[in-house]
Amino acid sequence: MSMLIIDFETKSRCNLKTAGAYNYAQDESTDVLCCSFIPQDSNDDREFLWYPSEGQLPDKIVKLIKSASLIAAHNAGFDRLIWDFIAVNDYGFPEVDLDDWYCTSAQMRVNNLPASLEDAARALNTRHKKDHRGAQLIRLLSIPQKDGEFHTTPELLAEMGAYCLQDSRTTKGIVNATRLMTQTEHSDWLNNEDINDRGVKIDRPMALAAQTYSNDEFLEIATELALATNGVITRHTQSARAAQWVVERLHSEEARNMMFKYVAGEPKLTLDKQARAALIDADTLGTIELPEDVFTVITLIDEGNQSSVSKFKNMVLRADVETDKVQGAFVYAGASQTQRYASRGLQMHNMPSRNLYKSIDEAWTTYDRMIKGAKIDKPVMQTLKKMLRHAVMPNDGELLVIGDWTGIEARVLPWLSDSDGGNLKLDKIESGVDVYTEAAHAIGTENRAVGKVMELACGYEGGANAFKVFAKSYGVVMPEEDIKPAIDKWRLANSWVVTFWRALESAAIKAVQNPRKTFSAGLIDYMFEPDLIEGTLLCFLPDGSTLQYPKARLERDSFGISVTALKASVKMKADADEWPRESLYGGRLAGHCAQGTAAALLRNLISRVDKVIAHVHDELILSVPEDEADDYLLMLDDAMGFVPDWAEGLPLDAKCEIAERYKK
DNA sequence: TGCGGCGGCGCC
């Protein structure tokens, strides 16, 4: 295998960040500034740099490309588009098959390292100092200047070339300091590129109308806020100011206490959604009395705080002008701890799903009003929020087929534990026993909601805090002194999971103590590889895929020894000298294994199913020709119920439906 | 003016 690392620097009038890579690459103003080529082989120190001013790509580089088995780039999705849309047509670059692309950022993510070149290099200590000049050069050369023209200074271009080469050297460094993607990972990455190319069609007129409504509403809210607060608060987003303003106007200690949340044990003043709900509820019940202006302010902030509405804006900015499709929304292994997918740009993974319209007819009624610009139900922001999913639509002449796995993680966790108690739980789930009611009984209550909160909050070693967070969102109230005993009772009734936490933790510790030997917990295997990334703890999931914990080591704290490792998702602070770390206690390991295995199931499903346009962790969305929708529905139902060889004994069940619009 | 940190909010 010979890999050629390439890197484009480009310029454009199109805003890459807001328009996305697909629009950027196809914008007529987009052009190449330079491109670097470096073989990945550490024994091969050739380097090539090409500028468009040299004319067509020289033969020796064309030969180099043709002799390479893979073309690698950091965020190869971007370089692939520049290559296909610009370099092949304008500069004689040879065509490269999709299958021959390789993404080094994806390689960082499968190694559980930060995705960006800069951060991956910092985490690996291969390059410490942030390259401010690089960012400066991008501002100088890649975007139009104030006069609307681009700099063409040869000196600056030469500096950009050097910067481009340096990036490729850094890429070569991090590629060779970490594990390459396996064939399966590479093929899953390619499947993701396919989905990104396909795109998600959005309803442009509806998204545009939504923006008009929300702009008007934001203005109105701002005016009323300023009026109610004498100009102290001028926007609903001024959270610190609003919290201060409100707390100063509360009469009772009890009311003020509702405005504190605890972060790492420290009390913090907040006027977040839960604090607002608590204040309003207590006022309604009469246990506290809110001054009228405070009530007004809280209500206004509630109405304004529908951040999801900004997705309408993203849809319009990112949709292709001709096809109305948003491409490139998914990131393979974007969640590096668990290898779940992430979604960016038009973030498909956090569309509002609660308190939506009960029937699609109600949604269509609102839709008609929106398209006409007529009045829609108040509060306006809530109405728009309800409509957001429906702005995602099938391709022309097609229908959506949506499938949703039932309680996937609640099944995966007991299955992974490979225990009698876990199997009993699976049997109950399969035979339709209501596990929430049962959990309620286990802790001595008939209240099913309490049981639900216990099940959701406790599976990953969550304590009283976790319980409270879930309890609030499900409207469950439990006296403080009852919480801890309830958790203890739940753990007693689910001792298989407590055993599994301890087993995972112990296997991880033993693995680090005994390099290259395998230690099991349930269906999970751990092994420590001392020569990978300063020592990496490998976690093998049942499908053979791995979760990685780089720079793993044993650390002693007040409770004893535990494994700690680099935490990719927390950004290293500018003045820090080591990348942030995390402690791998049993509950956290269990969470990673359950999410990771669910993600493995989804990847497996995606590799078997055609016409996928989107997915949301346990949900798959296809766009299929209308007259084939019934067939695809049956197919998807089968595909989602199919249990791969490696998952024998795991019951899978899905709800699938045909829909004219995306919905919950 | 640009940035990094942080609070807030949405989802599974």
Add this chain to the structure above:
DNA sequence: AAAGGGCGCCGCCGCA
């Protein structure tokens, strides 16, 4: 045995 975990985006705010 203490600990929910995993994300991305938006806007504010303080600092350089």
